[in-house]
Amino acid sequence: MIARLRAVLSRDFMADTTALVVFFTIAGIVNERFIAGMSWEEVARARIIGAPLMVLTARPYGIWRDWVMTRADPGRSTSALLHDMFALLAFQVPIYTAIIYAGGATGDQLWRGALGAAIYMLVLGRPYGLWLDLVRRWFGISGPGQKPMSLGG
Numbered sequence: 710m711i712a713r714l715r716a717v718l719s720r721d722f723m724a725d726t727t728a729l730v731v732f733f734t735i736a737g738i739v740n741e742r743f744i745a746g747m748s749w750e751e752v753a754r755a756r757i758i759g760a761p762l763m764v765l766t767a768r769p770y771g772i773w774r775d776w777v778m779t780r781a782d783p784g785r786s787t788s789a790l791l792h793d794m795f796a797l798l799a800f801q802v803p804i805y806t807a808i809i810y811a812g813g814a815t816g817d818q819l820w821r822g823a824l825g826a827a828i829y830m831l832v833l834g835r836p837y838g839l840w841l842d843l844v845r846r847w848f849g850i851s852g853p854g855q856k857p858m859s860l861g862g
Contacts, residue, residue, distance in 0.1 A: 726849035727769035728841045730763050732833075737805070740829055747814055747821035755812030762808060770800050774838065794834030802827050 737759060741752045777796040782788035805826040806819070814822050845851075 714826065714845075720848050721845075721850060722768045724845045724850055725810075725841065726764055726767040727848075728837075728844035729767035729770065730760065731844075732837055732840050733763060734760070734831060735792045736829060737808075740820065740825045741809060741812075741814075744825035744829075745809065745814060747749050747809070747812070747818055747822070748813035751813040755809050755814070757806045758803075758811050761834070762804060766804060770796075771841065773800050774841070789838070795833050797834040797837060798827060798830040801830055 716733050734756060736751055738758060741747045741755055742749065747755065752794040774793070775797040778789070781792040802823065806823040810819055810824075
């Protein structure tokens with residue numbers, strides 16, 4: 710029983726971490742370089758700092774998103790869109806702002822980066838939610854909007 714629980718929890722962790730690291734490494738580079746105006750050296754530093762933070766926050770975000778998505782109206786795609794946007798914005802923008810600050814962004818860069826991230830999260834909320842659901846299916850975890858703390862069925 711304990712071995713089964715560990716396997717399921719590990720699969721959830723791996724799926725959520727893979728989805729977040731792949732998706733947001735690419736998105737972060739685009740935002741940092743082309744919206745915030747950070748140098749390539751600052752971008753690299755932010756990505757190096759961001760990678761372990763993404764690993765630490767991917768599963769908590771997956772649990773948070775699942776909880777938020779349980780409040781979405783299953784019959785309305787607009788509801789899922791808005792809930793995915795909110796989930797990503799509320800969870801990731803504070804973390805992202807800290808990452809680019811630690812990477813060397815200051816003043817205007819920090820504000821543009823944070824604003825860019827907020828807009829990005831609104832735009833990317835649903836695409837990331839769909840990507841997360843897809844990656845979870847690849848890992849054998851059933852459907853979107855799992856109950857919080859579910860074992861992935």
